[in-house]
Amino acid sequence: MYTKLSMLNFFVVGNIKMHTSSKQLKKDFIKKWVKGLEICCSSNKKMDVMERKKKIKLCADIALASAKNATTSWSNALIYNAKKDDENAILVDNLLGPESRFNSQRTAHQMITFHKRVRSKRILKKSCTVSQRMKKASPPASNLATCIAKRLVKKRTQVLKKLVPGGEAMDEYSLIKEALDYILSLRVQVDVMRSLANATEVLD
Amino acid sequence: MSSRRSRQSSNGASRITDDQIIQLLSKLQQLVPEIRNRRSNKASASKVLQETCNYVRSLHREVDDLSDRLSHLLSTIDAESPEASIIQSLIM
Numbered sequence: 001m002y003t004k005l006s007m008l009n010f011f012v013v014g015n016i017k018m019h020t021s022s023k024q025l026k027k028d029f030i031k032k033w034v035k036g037l038e039i040c041c042s043s044n045k046k047m048d049v050m051e052r053k054k055k056i057k058l059c060a061d062i063a064l065a066s067a068k069n070a071t072t073s074w075s076n077a078l079i080y081n082a083k084k085d086d087e088n089a090i091l092v093d094n095l096l097g098p099e100s101r102f103n104s105q106r107t108a109h110q111m112i113t114f115h116k117r118v119r120s121k122r123i124l125k126k127s128c129t130v131s132q133r134m135k136k137a138s139p140p141a142s143n144l145a146t147c148i149a150k151r152l153v154k155k156r157t158q159v160l161k162k163l164v165p166g167g168e169a170m171d172e173y174s175l176i177k178e179a180l181d182y183i184l185s186l187r188v189q190v191d192v193m194r195s196l197a198n199a200t201e202v203l204d
Numbered sequence: 205m206s207s208r209r210s211r212q213s214s215n216g217a218s219r220i221t222d223d224q225i226i227q228l229l230s231k232l233q234q235l236v237p238e239i240r241n242r243r244s245n246k247a248s249a250s251k252v253l254q255e256t257c258n259y260v261r262s263l264h265r266e267v268d269d270l271s272d273r274l275s276h277l278l279s280t281i282d283a284e285s286p287e288a289s290i291i292q293s294l295i296m
Contacts, residue, residue: 056274057271060271152250176229183236190267197270
C-alpha cells in the first residue's frame with residue numbers, strides 16, 4: 001500500500017504553488033480514493049463500463065467529502081445524500097470506514113430543523129404581505145433597477161443552492177462560504193483524477 | 205444583497221453585515237476563472253453568482269468525464285501486458 005501511494009503521489013502532488021491546506025486535502029483524497037477503489041472494483045473484474053464509471057465517481061465523491069473530516073456542511077450533506085440511496089448505503093459505509101467523523105443523525109437533524117424554520121418564515125411572511133399590499137404605492141423608476149438587481153441575485157442564489165450539496169438548507173452567507181470551499185475541493189478532485197487518467201493513458 | 209440592512213444568521217445571535225457578504229463575494233470572484241481577470245469592483249453580485257454556478261457545473265462535468273475516461277481506460281487494458289499489472293496493482 002505504501003509504494004502504491006508514493007507512486008500516485010509522485011504523479012499527482014507536483015504543484016508547488018498549491019496552498020498547504022489544498023496539498024493536505026490532495027494527499028488525504030488520494031489515499032481515500034485509492035482505498036475506496038480497491039474496495040469497490042477488486043471484487044468484480046468483469047464490470048461493464050457504465051457501472052465501473054459510477055463506482056469510480058462514487059468513490060471519488062465520498063473520498064473527497066470524507067477527506068474534509070466533517071469540517072464543512074457540504075461534505076456532510078454529500079455523504080448524507082449518498083447514503084439515502086439504498087443501493088449505495090452499505091458501500092458508502094464501507095468506504096467511510098470506522099474512523100469517519102460523519103454523524104448522520106446530526107446532519108439529518110440539521111436539515112430537518114432548517115426546513116421547519118423556512119416553513120414557519122414563509123407562513124409568517126404570507127400573513128404579513130396581505131396588510132402590506134394595501135399600504136404600498138407603485139415604486140418609483142429609480143428603484144426599478146434595484147428591484148431587478150435584487151431579483152437576479154435571488155434567482156442566481158437559488159441556482160447555486162441546488163449546485164452546492166446541502167445548499168438548500170443554508171442561509172446566503174453560509175452558502176457563499178461553503179461554495180468557496182466546495183470549489184477549492186472540486187479542483188483538487190479534478191486535478192487528481194486527471195493526473196491518474198493521463199498516467200494510465202501513458203502506460204496503456 | 206444590495207440593501208443596506210444587516211442580516212441575521214441562522215442562530216440569531218450574530219448579525220451578518222452586507223460588507224461581510226461583499227468580502228466573501230470578492231473572494232469567490234478570485235476563484236472563478238471567468239471573472240478573475242476583470243478589475244475587482246466591476247463585477248456585480250449577480251454576475252459573480254452566475255459565473256460561480258457555471259464554474260461549479262463545469263467542474264461537475266469534468267469529474268464526470270474523467271470518471272468516464274478512467275472507466276474506459278481501465279476496461280481496455282490488455283490483461284496480459286506488464287503495464288496492466290502496474291495499473292491493476294495501483295487501483296484494483
